[in-house]
Amino acid sequence: MFAKETADAWYARPESELLPNGFVCPKCNSSDFRKETDILDVWFDSGSSCVAVLETRGDTLRFPADVYFEGGDQYRGWFNSSLMCGLAAHDASPYRQIITHGWVVDGEGKKQSKSLGNVTAPQEIIDRSGAEILRLWAAAVDYTEDVRCSDEILQRVIDAYRKFRNTLRYALGNLDGFDPKTHSVAEADLLEIDRWALAGLDEVTAKVLEGYKTYDFQAAYASLYHFCTVTLSARYFDIIKDRLYIYSPTSFERRSAQTALYKIADTLCRLLAPLLAFTADEAWENLPGQKLESVHLAEFPGVSVAADQKLTTNWERxxxxxxxxxxxxxxxxxxxxxxxxxxxxxxxxxxxxxxxxxxxxxxxxxxxxxxxxxxxxxxxxxxxxxxxxxxxxxxxxxxxxxxxxxxxxxxxxxxxxxxxxxxxxxxxxx
Known part of the structure; x- marks a missing residue:
């Protein structure tokens, strides 16, 4: 009944329909029962989802859940009622870990209110700037505290988005005519600055994957942003521009740079996919060579076991x-x-x-x-x-x-x- 009608069935149906046919009290043998309609707990319905939901969707969910994610006020609400229900049903916590988030406030830190006119509606952001901007804002803020949102803050996010998009465009634009299978240069043979760029890519990959693993999306975002703005835009792209544009299309020097650019574009698509779902997939579609249909079917990139510390030190100097x-x-x-x-x-x-x-x-x-x-x-x-x-x-x-x-x-x-x-x-x- 509950599966079809939800818990409302308790209130909508008479007692006789809620009990098995012919059910009687095992002590007094009476069949006259009265429903209790007092509220057990305002959070009981959601708390019991650890049994009602996790145990009924075996193909997608399981008990206990990997993580429960909600606002900090749920320690006395959903988190607590779920814990009680999980202990009652299985003598175990229904979740392996809990993540809590703050609330959205305006640019001055004030609570958003319709009466104050300082509410930033998600749909308005999506209509004006696109869902990717909202995604990126959510990744860029420290969600463990109350987070600020205003037109000024969103404009900075838009600028950051352009940096990510232009980084991918630059790499893809200079891969025209490049076949990764036949034109790639072995990593050991790459020019040293190209190897330096890939060493930086390995470093940022490790930081981003650790950020995702620990749900620290702000750290993942910051690592990717610094890599695109400093390592690539201000340094690497600026320097290899001459080599890409001036050397003959099939020269070793140009192929070395293209090999590094291909690896950078491929890796960035994978790393950005959770933050910029549409942009990463669009860039992935334009990546040369054979690949999976969508970046969201691809795995995260691996990280080289040993870093060339001397290479990094020399180039920092x-x-x-x-x-x-x-x-x-x-x-x-x-x-x-x-x-x-x-x-x-x-x-x-x-x-x-x-x-x-x-x-x-x-x-x-x-x-x-x-x-x-x-x-x-x-x-x-x-x-x-x-x-x-x-x-x-x-x-x-x-x-x-x-x-x-x-x-x-x-x-x-x-x-x-x-x-x-x-x-x-x-x-x-x-």
Missing amino acids: LFAIRDDVLKALETARGEKVIGSSLEAKVIVSADKETTLFLSDYFTQLRYLFIVSQVEVHEADGFGIRIEKADGQKCERCWNYSIRVGEFENYPTVCERCNEALKDIEKAAVA
Whole structure:
């Protein structure tokens, strides 16, 4: 009866229909019963769901539940009544763990009220900005406390969403024509900065998976946001842009970057799927190569067992030097010494140990600093000087080179673009 009519059957039906046919009291043999209609407990119906629900849906649920999730006031409500019912029925707790959340307040921390006009309706957010923004807001806040919601806060969430979406777009846009099966470079053979990016990807994967495991969605969100804004946008994407756009499409340098981008896009789709259900699936559909129909059918990515600490340490040191170079370039730009950074030659003076360290990366420094030329000299102290780059501007890559004008077929480009154009020309003929 309850399965069909809910607990309302107790009040709607007469006593005779609630008892088995011919039922009598085992002590006095009477068959005249009266229903009790006083309330046992206002939370009893929901508390008994640990038996009525968990035990009747064996294909999807089981007793005890993995987690009960509700507001902090439920310690004297649903959590408590469920515990009593679970103990009465099975002498065990009906849940393995409890997670509690706070309440939504306005941007100033005040309780939301229709009379105050400060209510933020979820449907209004969805209609105006989309469900993904509401999802991301829920992930970005510390739900264990009362959480604030206002137009200003939601605007920051929208900005964060754009960062996630643009990160995926950049990676996917530069994977055009890339077949992960035939074009991928073995990880051990990747250029060092590409291996550094994948090491960072491993690190953020471990943090995000731990966040999901412990229901710390804010930590998962923060790790992903920092990775997209700092590791990728401000550093990696900025540096590999030249390599992706200037080298010939099939060159090792470009394939190395694309291999890393493919792994980054694939992993981000999987990690973002619980937070941005639609966006992650849309990006997944545009990921090259064979894949499952939906990202929500895919598993979370694995994490490399051993991290290359030396690789990480070296590149953190390089980026610290890069930060100093970028400041010097900005100063030189303000003093009209240069216009864009590609007009610059960077001259670094450093002690012997730093000079030897930079010499190991010398061929990569111009790309790391995004300038046309770099010199490194040994000196007593550390210093950076910015000068105008030597030579002429290449019309293809906009870098300056003393070799522009040397090449008969392409007299207006530099030596690097000359090789790239020859490769492109050969591919076109083939």
